[in-house]
Amino acid sequence: MIFPTQLKYPSILESEPALADQLKKILTQQGVSEEEQRIFLLVISEAFTNALVHGNRLDPQKSITVCLDINDQTLRADIIDQGERGLEKIMQHQMTEIEADSGRGINLMKHYVDDVQFEQTGDGGLKTSIILHRKASAITKC
């Protein structure tokens, strides 16, 4: 597989597990350790769910693009939605009350990855970029 590679999904609930299945296959194929897979899949899931619900508001006419780049040093994913005022919504995000039903995703992303950045796209959508630096010992060599 040649990186970066691009995956595209409609904004429906079924897309999240479908993305997870596809990513798991790619990461396993690339020799990414189980621990790194677990973290990377979790943070991508958080960004993807955010794009699905808050960005594209589950509009099946809108899609979510996931750009994936894997090398020996880093795992990177850009999750791009077609929503409106995405960056504004992210900037308004505050620490969640402990018993809130939602709002923990951004905190989980920030906890697990080395770098997470939010950027507004030209058409008002949100691009979430996730970078995870790989541990040398976790890289499986063939």
Added chain:
Amino acid sequence: MEINVNESNGVAIVYLKGRLDLSSGTALKEQIKTLFNDEKIKIHLNLSDVEFINSSGLGALVSIMKETRLRKGRLSLSNLASYVQEIFDITQLSHIFEIFPTEEEALSSYQSIKIG
């Protein structure tokens, strides 16, 4: 996600298998609602076969906990894999849920506490 329900001494035991995310979290809330409709308010969730959980799955559990509390019932969890426990710890949810290492320990605690 697979959801199976069993009952022991008035406690509904719910076994979850697979991913607990946005879609399955909604399905779980629906399943628990049917238990509430049957006046079952002592609920135990066995998470031993949960292979993935994200913030949407956590949100579903919090929502179930609050609904159980409103109905003056009780919700407990058990058999969390280490990575699931870690996510509960990071989000501080381990402070608000009753979490037991095993289902047996959780169920025996229901025998010593009377609700209502």
